[in-house]
Amino acid sequence: xxxxxxxxxxxxxxxxxxxxxxxxxxxxxxxxxxxxxxxxxxxxxxxxxxxxxxxxxxxxxxxxxxxxxxxxxxxxxxxxxxxxxxxxxxxxxxxxxxxxxxxxxxxxxxxxxxxxxxx
Ligand SMILES: [Zn+2]
Numbered sequence: 001x002x003x004x005x006x007x008x009x010x011x012x013x014x015x016x017x018x019x020x021x022x023x024x025x026x027x028x029x030x031x032x033x034x035x036x037x038x039x040x041x042x043x044x045x046x047x048x049x050x051x052x053x054x055x056x057x058x059x060x061x062x063x064x065x066x067x068x069x070x071x072x073x074x075x076x077x078x079x080x081x082x083x084x085x086x087x088x089x090x091x092x093x094x095x096x097x098x099x100x101x102x103x104x105x106x107x108x109x110x111x112x113x114x115x116x117x118x119x
Contacts, residue, residue, distance in 0.1 A: 016030060016031060017030070017038035019042070027040070
């Protein structure tokens, strides 16, 4: 009996559209394959918003790739700044070592002595 042509059980078991109709009820039409609505309620091929919301994209400043690129650049700049600071500290340490036992006080007073001698 289930081999009969009018066996519509699987068809009726298919997912329904469910959109709100003008009468207030839910649409009972079958949903289009791969979509949640019927062909009359937004399931037609070519309907709906494009994927990844391309309608809202104006300049691409906030795309995933642009954000990742900016992060990479900022990380590179941070590393460069750290390296420069380390080089500064290393050169300062080298200069203080070559001067022997000169302390920070002597290096701070050096410019004032130069000013005094100029005037
Ligand atoms: Zn529908």
